[in-house]
Amino acid sequence: MSAMPDPRFELRKITDTEWLILDHRYAPNDSRQTVACVYQVDAVEVEVVWLRDLPLASCYMSAADVLEDVQRFHGSRRAGRPVPIPHLPPLATA
16 A cells, blocks of 8 residues: 555645645635645744644644644544444442
């Protein structure tokens, strides 16, 4: 089985030091398509401004790492079946 990147998300370079992460689940004219703005801070660090409420970091080593984290976050939701919750009978009161 080969690990294909999720075509839903795209890392689009805007300038030499800025990228957007786009979600192709939404139309190009839909403001929800832009997930994050990524800015180069120095040679080994980028900073992320999240435009969605995601519990992800705000600093990464590269823009590609940000895209990978977004794909991992959204891919984990459909990775498997839900975890069953054991149900116990009510406690007996005497």
